[in-house]
Structure formats: C-alpha cells, structure tokens
Amino acid sequence: MKQTLLVKHAVGGRMFIDSDKQAVPYSVVQHGEGWKFTVSIPWSGAIEELLACKNELNVFIFQEFDDQPTLKTWYYVKDGSVEYDSDQASLTIIADSRIEYYPHLYSS
Amino acid sequence: MIKVFPAASRYSADLGWLRSHPSFSFGEYYDPNRTGFSVMRVCNDDYLAPGRGFGAHPHSDMEIVSIVLNGQIRHEDNLGNSVVSSFGEVQRMSAGSGVIHTEFNASAEEELRLLQLWFMPKERGVTPSYEASRFDTGKLHNALLPVVSDESSEQVAWIGQNMTIYLSKLEQGKQLSYAPGSKDRKLFLYIIEGQLGAHGETLAAGDTAHIEQVSDLELTAAEQAFFMLIDLP
Numbered sequence: 001m002k003q004t005l006l007v008k009h010a011v012g013g014r015m016f017i018d019s020d021k022q023a024v025p026y027s028v029v030q031h032g033e034g035w036k037f038t039v040s041i042p043w044s045g046a047i048e049e050l051l052a053c054k055n056e057l058n059v060f061i062f063q064e065f066d067d068q069p070t071l072k073t074w075y076y077v078k079d080g081s082v083e084y085d086s087d088q089a090s091l092t093i094i095a096d097s098r099i100e101y102y103p104h105l106y107s108s
Numbered sequence: 109m110i111k112v113f114p115a116a117s118r119y120s121a122d123l124g125w126l127r128s129h130p131s132f133s134f135g136e137y138y139d140p141n142r143t144g145f146s147v148m149r150v151c152n153d154d155y156l157a158p159g160r161g162f163g164a165h166p167h168s169d170m171e172i173v174s175i176v177l178n179g180q181i182r183h184e185d186n187l188g189n190s191v192v193s194s195f196g197e198v199q200r201m202s203a204g205s206g207v208i209h210t211e212f213n214a215s216a217e218e219e220l221r222l223l224q225l226w227f228m229p230k231e232r233g234v235t236p237s238y239e240a241s242r243f244d245t246g247k248l249h250n251a252l253l254p255v256v257s258d259e260s261s262e263q264v265a266w267i268g269q270n271m272t273i274y275l276s277k278l279e280q281g282k283q284l285s286y287a288p289g290s291k292d293r294k295l296f297l298y299i300i301e302g303q304l305g306a307h308g309e310t311l312a313a314g315d316t317a318h319i320e321q322v323s324d325l326e327l328t329a330a331e332q333a334f335f336m337l338i339d340l341p
Contacts, residue, residue, distance in 0.1 A: 012134035074166040076206045103164040
C-alpha cells in the first residue's frame with residue numbers, strides 16, 4: 001500500500017506539500033475528537049504560503065492499494081489550527097473532522 | 109468608483125477538455141493582486157467538453173454557485189444529491205464543514221458553459237447543504253432578476269452570505285439602474301455577452317468591473333447584453 005500526504009490550497013488546489021514528491025516524515029494521530037498531523041519539513045516559500053492560507057487548506061491522505069480501489073481521506077481544518085515550529089522544523093495541523101471516500105463510487 | 113478588468117487581461121487555461129477564464133487567482137494561476145473582491149473568491153467562466161468534468165473532490169467553508177449558460181451540468185455529492193441542470197437553473201452548495209462532490213458535463217454531444225462562483229460564508233463550520241433552483245428566463249428581459257440571495261424565494265436560491273446575484277438580458281439602447289442598500293456595498297459586474305455601459309465605462313463580453321462607493325448604478329446596453337451583477341457586503 002502506498003500512502004501519500006497532500007496539503008493543498010482549497011481555492012483552486014495549489015499544492016503546498018506532496019509527500020510523493022518530497023520525502024517528509026509525518027504522523028497523524030487522534031487528537032480529541034479530531035486528528036493531529038505532525039510533519040517534519042524545512043522552512044520554505046511553500047510553507048510560508050501554506051501558513052498564509054491556513055484557513056483555506058485541504059489536507060488529504062491517499063491510500064493506493066494493489067488489489068482494491070484508492071481510498072481518499074479528506075480532513076477538515078476549521079479554524080486554521082496550523083503552526084510551524086522553526087526550531088524543530090515541524091509543521092502541526094489540527095483537523096476537526098474527516099471524510100473518507102472512494103472516487104470510483106462517484107459517476108463520471 | 110469603477111475599476112474595469114478587460115477580458116484580454118484575464119488568465120486563460122486550455123486543458124483540451126476544459127477552457128477556463130478565471131477572474132481571480134485559481135489553481136496554478138496565482139496573482140496576489142487578484143485573489144478576490146469583497147467575499148468573492150472565484151469567478152470562473154468554464155467551457156467543458158462533452159462528458160468531461162471534475163471528479164470527486166472536497167469543499168469546505170465556501171458558498172459555491174454554478175450558473176449554467178449553455179448545455180447541462182450533472183452534480184453528485186456525498187449528501188445524496190444527483191442533479192442535472194441546464195440554462196435557467198442554478199446550483200448552490202454551502203460546503204460548511206465539508207462535502208465531497210463531482211461536476212460533469214451531462215451531455216455526450218454538447219459543450220457546457222457555466223459560471224463557477226465561490227464566496228466566503230458568513231459563518232464557518234455550518235452543516236453542508238445543496239440546492240438546485242430554477243428561474244423564469246423570460247424575466248431576464250430588460251430587468252435585473254435575482255437568482256441567488258440570502259433573501260431567498262421560490263425562484264431564488266438561498267446563500268449563506270449577505271449578498272444577491274442578479275442576471276439580466278438588456279436590449280440595445282435600454283437602460284437599468286441599480287441602487288445598492290448603502291454606499292458601503294460592493295458591486296461585481298460580469299459581461300456574459302454583448303456590450304454594456306456602466307458608470308461611464310463600456311464593457312464587452314468577458315470584462316469584469318469592481319464598483320464601490322456608488323449610490324445609483326446606471327447600466328445601458330451599447331448592444332444586446334447578457335450580464336451578471338452581484339451585490340456584495
């Protein structure tokens with residue numbers, strides 16, 4: 001199974017983080033009723049833009065399998081709970097809720 | 109005060125199956141000076157090839173309006189809605205805490221042209237909702253017809269923002285005037301077809317105008333004009 005973390009701008013889809021293109025260690029754990037992402041990533045212009053757009057983020061985990069359809073999980077970041085720790089080179093994102101969906105189940 | 113953005117100054121994208129003319133930054137097109145107007149964030153004039161469209165994707169905390177100009181759009185979402193709309197119909201989605209949806213050209217033969225409009229909501233985190241409404245296209249004639257508003261009615265879709273979207277088809281030489289509730293309101297004008305005079309400027313198809321501090325807006329059709337006027341906070 002291949003798992004990819006994506007963080008995109010919700011208005012039009014500008015990509016800020018794509019773990020498929022940039023090796024970024026990350027974890028996602030239950031945090032209260034939501035989820036907490038911790039991403040080890042160096043400071044960059046993309047992170048600066050991400051923080052500027054922290055109220056308009058789409059956060060995804062894509063899980064691609066050999067023997068079953070891709071599962072996409074989208075996380076809702078309601079109040080811009082997004083912080084960057086320069087000392088740790090670590091980005092934290094708190095998501096309030098999530099929706100899992102299989103794209104192939106929607107008609108095309 | 110009126111600021112005109114000519115169609116020729118707009119970014120355009122041609123992906124083969126999609127020709128898009130965004131008035132504001134969208135996707136890979138990013139201009140920090142053109143990210144929106146008032147609560148309006150997106151105004152895309154899109155042409156979709158038959159059978160093609162946007163696969164399943166999420167939205168949140170955005171009021172999204174699709175106005176079909178030609179052809180048919182099929183919307184499907186995780187709320188259980190599956191709706192086909194054509195000219196004379198409007199789709200409104202309040203994305204709130206999150207919705208997954210698709211949008212496709214429902215026709216196998218005809219191109220789809222639609223206006224995709226996104227607005228920041230008055231309130232974040234609301235329960236997602238969707239609505240398709242139908243307006244009387246005959247009432248567009250020489251009048252400003254409200255089609256989406258926070259003051260909704262049978263033929264006016266509701267929206268979670270203090271705003272109203274009007275459509276109009278104005279005959280050559282005819283005039284309309286619009287008085288926003290106060291001079292603090294902002295007006296967004298988009299010419300779909302034809303030529304329209306507004307506040308001393310002449311706008312052609314694809315042109316947009318941002319209008320502020322106006323108590324009475326005079327609109328005159330230099331030639332038969334089909335246009336959209338949005339009254340914003």
